[in-house]
Structure formats: structure tokens, C-alpha cells
Amino acid sequence: MTAEQPTAPRTPAPVGLRERKKRRTRDALLRAALELFTTRGYEGTTVDEIVDAVDVSQRTFFRYFASKEEVAFAVQQMVERHFVAALAERPAHEAPLEAMRNAVLTAWDTIGEAIMEVVPIELYLRTFQMIESTPALLAVHLRRSIEMEENIARLIADREGLDVDADPRPRVAVAAFSGVMRTTGHLWGRGEDASLEAIRALTEAYLDHLGPALAADWRGAPA
Amino acid sequence: MTAEQPTAPRTPAPVGLRERKKRRTRDALLRAALELFTTRGYEGTTVDEIVDAVDVSQRTFFRYFASKEEVAFAVQQMVERHFVAALAERPAHEAPLEAMRNAVLTAWDTIGEAIMEVVPIELYLRTFQMIESTPALLAVHLRRSIEMEENIARLIADREGLDVDADPRPRVAVAAFSGVMRTTGHLWGRGEDASLEAIRALTEAYLDHLGPALAADWRGAPA
């Protein structure tokens, strides 16, 4: 993990012709897949249909994406990295919950440009809704979430100078926080307003209900 | 959903010969599957191997279980029903978090017998660990968890006389609670002590850290 500017789009500019071709093929597959997924549905789309749209072989698809599922989460992965970067940038004086809260809200404010380099922002919004409403993808989405939860817990523990395995508080705080995040994401996916502003507002409102208990200063207080 | 004694094992005793045969086939498939899963691994076990062990056709397997995944969660489903039943039995004066906490702890105390009617308790423990350590199953496990979360949120909202869609508190409380539960389950699956007592103790300890904020009395206080 080479830490660069945290909110910078991860597009290191491809150099050789080979690299550029690869990038182009991958992007084409990604866009074609999301477009098909969001119109015909995930289950209703076969890998053969995706590769036909881009005119490559099925084997090539599976060299770029380990599975049909993986391509559905390519953009989501960018967003997650974006949030983690924002969290790492939070000043040390902020309490854990406060830092996480500010990181999400800032991330939602700045993620737009980074996404647009790969796919239209509106396609990402539709993709997110599709993930939330497709059981098989929702399952994977949740597993990815808790994998990130573990990373964030370690990050928070480091901030507070705690041992993540000895002190339950980092994991508990992150678990509670993520539970709320997941709930807002779910409600957003089911709701009417599919804008970035909507998810941001929903997040802010729901986090307000988590109470000051977890936001209290931990340092000096024993477990 | 016919509500009987909440903590009673769900074994309505099969009547006809046909029913008993069905039950036997299903149980045999279940046991064979879990035994193979926990020894050779989930991915390392084919459906053909399961049906060979029981000597039925593959088609029969898929008539009892919608998928290879489903059979892995058959026992888990019992445990979940057990918890929901225990929660429904909690006296009305208990605050939401208090009720959920007591329901889990009671459930862990009484689930043993119900499980043993179907599979050895030790096989269930191994199965749980396998689920937690198999990515594909972990994903499904998490999705099942949030489906239950939604049910519990409605149950809690009913207890408190709230509208689950208007007031965020039921969903927030349940989300935070479930987040902690998930974390303890995960840690249990990765830990050394695979006993029921261990998961119960872990649950109790971790829930203590969720703080009194969510446990406060809601009635009368506006959102």
C-alpha cells in the first residue's frame, strides 16, 4: 500500500501500448457488464453476452475478473479505498466515531470525480442499487464490508494506541458504526432519491442517533 | 409461522411412512454434507460426493435443498428461530437492548438439545467454523444475518410501539447490536475454544461495551 494523496483518483496513467490496450479492454468489459447488469439484471446477464458486446473471448474476461461477481464490485472497490484514505487523513484529536463520521461525509463529497474517470456516475448509482437488490451480490457486498471493517478497526486502534486484539472497543465501535452505514446504504438503495446527496444526508442523519457513548475520549480510560 | 412454545425443538414428529422416509433422507443428506464439508472443505466437496454417501440421485438432493449452500445453513436456521422465539418471550418492561441481550444469552443456554436431535452438537460447532472461514459461505451467512436483522427491528419496533420506517432508532439499535454479535461470532470461529460456553461468554463480554446509550428507555421520548 503506497500512500499517496488520499483523495487522488487512482489512475497512474498507463505507459506502454500494451498497458493502454489492457486498460481499454478492462474498462470496456467493466462498462459493458454494468450496463447489461443494470438493464437486464445480474442473473439475467451471461458472461457470454458481456464478452460479445466487447468482442473478446470468455477466457479473456476471466483473466481480468476472477468471477462474474467481481466485475460488479470494481467501482465499489474504488469508493472503499477512497473512504479509508479519508479516514487516515483525519486529525489525531478527533475521537474514533467522530473521525469515522467525518471521513464518510468528506468521502461522499469528493468521490464523484474519481468515479467518473472510469464509468458515468449515474451508472455507478444504478450498480449500487442493483447490488443491494440482488441477493447473491448483496451477500458478497456484506462480506467485503466486514473485511474492510477489520482494516478500519486496526486503523482506529492504531490512532488510539490500543491493541485491537486485547481491547474490544475498536472492533465494537467499528461494528456499530458499520452497522449503521450498512443500514443507510440499504435504505438508500430501496428509496426513491438515487443521488449522492441523498445517501450523504441519510448517513449524516442516522449517525446522529448512534449517541455520544462511543464518541467519548478513550485515552487514559481503562478497558 | 405457528407460534408454539418458543424454546421447544421444532420436531413435530413425522406421522406417515412417507413423511418418516423423507425426514430420514433429508437428515442423512444433511449429516453427510456437513461431515464432508467439515473434513474436506466446502469447495472441496461436490454434490455428487454427498449423494453418493447417501445413495440417492443428485436430483433428489436439489429437491431437498435449493442449493449446495443451503444445506450448510440448515442447523444455523434452527438457532436463529430459537433466538427470535426467545426474544418474543422477553417481558415488555425490558428495554430494547436489554431484551436482545437477554434473548441471546438465554438462547445459547438452551439451544443444545434442539440441535442434537438433528446433528451432533460438535458437528454444528465445526460447521459454524467452516462457514466463518469459507468466503462464499461467510457472504451468505452475512446476508442471512441482515435479513434477520430486519425482522428483529420490526419486532423491537412493535415492542416499543414505534413505526420502524418513521423512527430510525429500532433499526439503529438492532444494527449496532447485530454488529457486535457478528464480531463475537467471527472471533469465536477463529479462536481456540469451540464450546458453546465460549461463545456465550464472549457475547456477554462484548455486549457490555455497547454502553447504556442504546439501552435507555425510549417510551415518551421523541425521536
Added chain:
DNA sequence: GAGGTTAGTGTCAGTCGCTGACAATTGACA
């Protein structure tokens, strides 16, 4: 710029999960 190296791609054959259709069997019940 020819020639060898290497990375990316296509083709093919095969495995595994899963499903629909149809026929054969077997318990239930008059």
C-alpha cells in the same frame, strides 16, 4: 530493423452447480 523473448489472447475440452421434462416407483387411501 531482424530475431528472440514475453505477455495477452483465442480455442477447446472438461468439471461442477443447477434445472426442466418425463418416466418409473411407491406410499396413501377408498
Added chain:
DNA sequence: TGTCAATTGTCAGCGACTGACACTAACCTC
């Protein structure tokens, strides 16, 4: 006992995915 309905097996086929191998095109060196 004979009919009816439920359970099961067989078979054919789809879709996701993989390993092996041959082919092509970018790259790199002399």
C-alpha cells in the same frame, strides 16, 4: 385391489469457471 398422488431417477442441457496449448503482437536487444 386398484386408483391417485407424491417421491424419485434418468437424461439432456445451460452457465460459470479452469487448465492446457497454440497463436499473435508488443517489447527489447543486438
